[in-house]
Amino acid sequence: xxxxxxxxxxxxxxxxxxxxxxxxxxxxxxxxxxxxxxxxxxxxxxxxxxxxxxxxxxxxxxxxxxxxxxxxxxxxxxxxxxxxxxxxxxxxxxxxxxxxxxxxxxxxxxxxxxxxxxxxxxxxxxxxxxxxxxxxxxxxxxxxxxxxxxxxxxxxxxxxxxxxxxxxxxxxxxxxxxxxxxxxxxxxxxxxxxxxxxxxxxxxxxxxxxxxxxxxxxxxxxxxxxxxxxxxxxxxxxxxxxxxxxxxxxxxxxxxxxxxxxxxxxxxxxxxxxxxxxxxxxxxxxxxxxxxxxxxxxxxxxxxxxxxxxxxxxxxxxxxxxxxxxxxxxxxxxxxxxxxxxxxxxxxxxxxxxxxxxxxxxxxxxxxxxxxxxxxxxxxxxxxxxxxxxxxxxxxxxxxxxxxxxxxxxxxxxxxxx
Numbered sequence: 001x002x003x004x005x006x007x008x009x010x011x012x013x014x015x016x017x018x019x020x021x022x023x024x025x026x027x028x029x030x031x032x033x034x035x036x037x038x039x040x041x042x043x044x045x046x047x048x049x050x051x052x053x054x055x056x057x058x059x060x061x062x063x064x065x066x067x068x069x070x071x072x073x074x075x076x077x078x079x080x081x082x083x084x085x086x087x088x089x090x091x092x093x094x095x096x097x098x099x100x101x102x103x104x105x106x107x108x109x110x111x112x113x114x115x116x117x118x119x120x121x122x123x124x125x126x127x128x129x130x131x132x133x134x135x136x137x138x139x140x141x142x143x144x145x146x147x148x149x150x151x152x153x154x155x156x157x158x159x160x161x162x163x164x165x166x167x168x169x170x171x172x173x174x175x176x177x178x179x180x181x182x183x184x185x186x187x188x189x190x191x192x193x194x195x196x197x198x199x200x201x202x203x204x205x206x207x208x209x210x211x212x213x214x215x216x217x218x219x220x221x222x223x224x225x226x227x228x229x230x231x232x233x234x235x236x237x238x239x240x241x242x243x244x245x246x247x248x249x250x251x252x253x254x255x256x257x258x259x260x261x262x263x264x265x266x267x268x269x270x271x272x273x274x275x276x277x278x279x280x281x282x283x284x285x286x287x288x289x290x291x292x293x294x295x296x297x298x299x300x301x302x303x304x305x306x307x308x309x310x311x312x313x314x315x316x317x318x319x320x321x322x323x324x325x326x327x328x329x330x331x332x333x334x335x336x337x338x339x340x341x342x343x344x345x346x347x348x349x350x351x352x353x354x355x356x357x358x359x360x361x362x363x364x365x366x367x368x369x370x371x372x373x374x375x376x377x378x379x380x381x382x383x384x385x386x387x388x389x390x391x392x393x394x395x396x397x398x399x400x401x402x403x404x405x406x407x408x409x410x411x412x413x414x415x416x417x418x
Contacts, residue, residue, distance in 0.1 A: 094385045096413055097130035098122045098405075099164055099332070099395035100152075103142035107354065110401060112143070116155050118405055123156035127413035130160035130193065132393050135167045138214055139199065139206035140356075146180055153188040162193030164332050164393055165270045165296055170198050170222035171215045174229040174249045175256075178236050182260045190261025195296050195330075196230050197270035198222040206356070221248070230267060230291050237265040268294035268328055273308055282311075289315035294328030294391075299368050305331065306387035330391040331384050334369040336398050337377055337407040344371045348397050369397055374411040381416060 100118060104110035122128040131152055135145040145163045152161050161184075169177070185192040199222060201208050212219045228246040236242050240255040269292035273281030288295045289312045297305065309329050316323045338344035345362065348369050353359055365371070370380040381392060396404040 093416065094389055095129035095391045096127060096417070097132050097160070097162075097164075097330075097391060097393035098128050099132045099134070099393045100148075101355075101395065101401075102133045102145065102148045103136070103140060103355065104401075105143055106141055109351075109354065109399060112151075114401065115148075116151060118401065119152050119159075120155050121405065121409075123159050125409050127409060127417045128159060130162060130391070130393070131156065132162050132164040135163045135165065136199075136206060137168050137171060137211060139167075139208050139211040146184065149184055149192075150187065153184065153191070156191075159191065160193050161188055161191050162195055164330075165195040165197035165268075167197050167199045169196050169229045170219075170225035171211070171217060172229070174225070174232045175236070175244075175251055175254065177229065178233045179256050181233060182237055182256050182265075183258060185260035185262055185265060186258040188261075192260075192262065193266050193268065194233065195268040195270060195294075196226055196233075197296075198226040224248070227287065227291065230269065233265070234267060238263065264293070266293050266328075268292055268296050268330060270296045271308070272297050272299060273304075275304075282315075285311050286315045286319075288312050289323075290319050290321065293326075294330060296330040296332060298332035299364070300331060300384075301367055302383040302387045305329070305384060305389060309388045328390050329388050330393065331389045332393050332395075333381070333384070334395045334397045335377055335381075335404070335408055335412070336369060336371045336396075337374055337404060337412060338371065339373050341372045341376075344398075347399070351397050351399060374407065374415070377408075377412050378415045381412070385416070 098118065100115050101110060102115065105112055105115060119131050122131050133145050133148045133152070134140075134142060136142060137144075145166065145168075149161055149163065181192065181194060199205065199208060199211075199219075201219070209219065212222075217225070225248050228244075228249050231246070232244055232249060235244060236254065236256040237260050241253045242255070243252040244250060269288045271281075271284035271288050273284055275281065285308060295309070295312060297308065300308070313323055334348075336344050336348050338347075345365065348365055348371055349360060349362075352365075360368070370377040372380075384392060394408060396408065398404050
């Protein structure tokens with residue numbers, strides 16, 4: 001069965017057998033919900049598998065031509081299968097995600113081919129559970145997160161796929177974005193991980209004010225806009241003929257197609273509390289407890305992560321929404337493996353200055369980046385696992401991403417996963 005995009009359904013009237021007739025990507029709800037999507041050139045074909053692979057197992061993916069794992073032009077027939085939708089800790093402990101830099105491509109620090117190549121390699125290495133990209137529109141320009149995720153879905157077959165985090169949520173039309181995300185979940189075979197956030201005013205946030213001004217949006221409204229986007233995402237992913245009335249969004253009797261493969265669709269919420277602002281900190285953590293299936297945070301110590309996670313659990317109990325064992329506590333972390341820690345610190349500082357145009361002090365880098373030999377990196381990461389982190393995403397900090405990937409994959413993660 002083949003359906004071209006754009007196109008219309010070629011399914012025979014009254015037929016429910018998507019495995020025997022072509023459908024287009026909008027009309028084939030039953031097929032997308034249960035099926036395998038094959039991509040070849042500009043054609044999409046759908047089929048219904050007898051069984052899905054077990055969690056953590058590989059489906060068959062033909063080797064692309066060439067000397068190295070490729071993607072895009074080199075991948076003639078990538079098979080996308082349903083992700084396991086694993087939540088919480090794995091039997092071996094925490095899970096680990098690879099954060100790719102879709103901004104580095106614009107800065108000349110990497111290429112699209114190199115970025116996708118790392119994704120394919122992570123997909124084939126069982127120590128990696130997920131692959132992530134970053135998000136910003138004009139504040140910190142990069143390849144658009146949704147475009148990058150579509151490419152990753154076509155290149156990979158096993159790993160979860162997410163954005164850490166969706167900083168442009170207050171700027172994007174909430175209903176349109178929900179449609180895009182549900183389409184992505186269907187396209188990826190149910191491997192999406194949605195992480196909501198609202199952008200960053202502080203150092204490292206880029207041209208924050210200019211970005212909001214370009215969209216004509218008051219930055220002071222961003223928290224409520226993000227919350228409405230979360231509510232809309234959850235509503236339309238679980239309900240057909242949905243209606244919503246909010247401060248910034250309203251619609252009636254809308255059914256978003258395709259339906260997502262995952263039910264419920266995983267929605268994590270970010271919070272990076274600053275103890276200097278206790279009221280704002282409590283508000284952010286209560287939002288996680290009230291709205292999230294998971295929490296993503298960054299720039300923590302093991303002690304602050306444990307304290308904040310305990311607060312989220314307490315607030316969730318107060319909300320009458322106690323957290324189950326599947327609740328995700330995710331740390332966005334950075335890593336640079338080196339035997340020369342002082343030299344590594346210099347390389348990390350240089351890389352991040354090029355990336356953010358910020359001179360971070362050593363105390364902050366010590367908190368934000370695992371720098372050192374494999375044993376030291378393992379120990380730093382394990383401290384977060386011991387206090388409750390269930391997923392730790394690792395960005396490879398340094399100009400030799402391929403070398404760092406190899407070292408983390410072969411020398412760090414096996415000690416944590418095995």
